[in-house]
Amino acid sequence: MPTDPPSRWQFPDLADPDLDARTDDLIAVGADLEPGTLLEAYRSGLFPMPEGRGSRRLGWWSPVERGVLPLDGLRVSRSLRQASKHVEIRVDTAFADVVHACADPRRTGSWIDARIEAAYARLHELGRAHSVETWRDGELVGGLYGVSIGGLFAGESMFHRVRDASKVVLVALVEILRDEHAGSRLLDVQWRTDHLASLGVVEIPRADYLRRLAVALELPEPAGLRVTPGR
Template sequence: MITPDLLLHAYRSGLFPMAETRDDPDIFWVDPRKRGIFPLDSFRISRSLAKTLRRDAYQVTLNRDFEGVMTACADREETWINDQIFDLYTQLFALGHAHSIEVWDDGVLIGGVYGVTIGSAYCGESMFSRKRDASKIALAWLVDHLNRCGFTLFDTQFLTPHLASLGAIEIPRAAYHQRLQDALQLDADYTAHPLADSGQDVVQRNGQTS
């Protein structure tokens, strides 16, 4: 039986769980040969995204609707989030080890991201977007928050073209494990600071505008 403690132990060892499909009750552990990470000092903000962030047309919140973010991330034709994974991560959230950032438009949840924190590592799990740039907005605010709270590693598990366009890179498994061990030697507190005051602050403090 997989427990929250076992799940945290797996993360500290560089593993994360997945299911083949939403309806598959089984979970398997993954340790990719190539690992995606976001260097926290080089998040790439395009001119159009910077304009969107500065406009502050959306509300961004911290840990307001973790289950809503997970549900939205699983609401796609193919997903690796089955019922057991959903239950485990909501337990981690209740214990303070998992966190979400939500993007709202007139009270409607339109984007978000969630992940697990261990030491000074943030292990990103999934994100979703129901309006243009909503997931990019969530990631920009997340990177700003991780930097301000003392995190040193942002794990994205895999590298996708979407993440690469924002500055994510791919590193070998051994290099990831070394970075993870380094990050575990430090303690970062995800709730040490509130979110940024504005999108303008996010743009000014983070990233390479292109």
């Protein structure tokens, strides 16, 4: 199991009744992107994202309505099953390439900057951040990356270069997480979008997310994501 560095920051207690009564998804601004800070944030129910596109101010977010994908609720169409047969799934063989593809400024809503890329590269070196990838004919055609802590997988972003490649990689991730602890694992996708909703993503209130997070953090890492730090 990876040894996690400490954090010099203390994040707000999201279970505080006064905080929970707020309707803002943005909880705090500032701190840094050191590995210990990031891991403490995820354990607290937060994730980082610039306050606005192009902003240098780092925001820490916890959606009032959190997007999660129940592992038994994934919707796989016949065409998606067919697409899965024509690609190869790999884990952690091209992490930096996946993050860089997700950061492409030409993508709608792109928010990943050089700071974010470097920060998650450090988490990857610690064995805490992972990529799941789709390959076809030796070419990377889709992927996603996220953070794994116990039974939590916090998805950060995904991309595709051919049709359905990002959907196929999400199916692969769900299969990795479906083990004897699947009922208590937590696949966090931050916000529910129409695209993600078509795959089975639902919204749950922040309080429910925090309760599920506390349970998930006590679980062992999924076998398919146990990577030696420094790989």
